[in-house]
Amino acid sequence: MMAKKEVSVEERLRALYDLQLIDSRVDEIRNVRGELPLEVRDLEDDVAGLNTRLEKLNDSLETIDEEIKSKKNLIEESKALISKYSEQQKNVRNNREYNSLTKEVEFQELEIQLAEKHIKEFKVQIEQKKEVITETKDKLKDRSAHLKHKKGELNEILKETEKEEKALIAKSEEFQTKIEDRLVKAYHRIRNNVKNGLAVVAIERGASGGSFFTIPPQVQVEIASRKKVITDEHSGRILVDAALAEEEKVKMAKLFAKLS
Secondary structure, three states: OOOOOOOOHHHHHHHHHHHHHHHHHHHHHHHHHOOHHHHHHHHHHHHHHHHHHHHHHHHHHHHHHHHHHHHHHHHHHHHHHHHHHHHHHOOOOOHHHHHHHHHHHHHHHHHHHHHHHHHHHHHHHHHHHHHHHHHHHHHHHHHHHHHHHHHHHHHHHHHHHHHHHHHHHHHHHHHHOOOOHHHHHHHHHHHHHOOOOOOEEEEEOOEEOOOOOEOOHHHHHHHHHOOOOEEOOOOOOEEEOHHHHHHHHHHHHHHHHHHO
8 A cells, every 4th residue: 555645734734624625515415405314214114104004904804804704604504504403393203302403493593693793893893994994095195295205305405416425525535545544533533523523623713613712822823834733622623724724615616616
């Protein structure tokens, strides 16, 4: 692996600030997308869940239909047995046989009553499930329409920004090669620890960018001399002077214009 070319502190500071501008631009693009990818994922989960629920409800209806058919078959069988036993009663030889057949008829009549009761209960269940199916279908239609809309929004944003984002990420990696590993690691560590992702900031009105803590005049002079990398004692951010920051902003604006 080739060693990185020795660069001056000023060149490092410029490269660091350029890297910050590139990464901040990527952050802006991702902020535009915001919560949309998560919203789309949640809606996709909702739609999948509702489809699964509909499948289970329809399977349940089929099972109940089979149960009703089974009970109807049982009724027909019981009716056939009643007819058979009634016919046999005409040819009995004694009361014991007659009473035995009467009990069989009564048992089959009870079987029919029980089966009819179950059929009624199953029909009530069918109506209840059909209501739930209608509600679920309405909800699914609503969620699917919402998902389509959100996907459209996301795809539009991705279409507008994907190319630029990829190009910026490649540039970020390229600029990192201009800075020694120690500084790159420090940059990423600071960037991960601060809320807005700003690891390198310019001095603004005597304070570090985005901070209310004043930088002592002597330190401001050192920063402006660009002889060493100086960090803000309060936030840990790397500091650059306003003139350098302005020059790099102009330079990077031209780069961003080409990439967008």
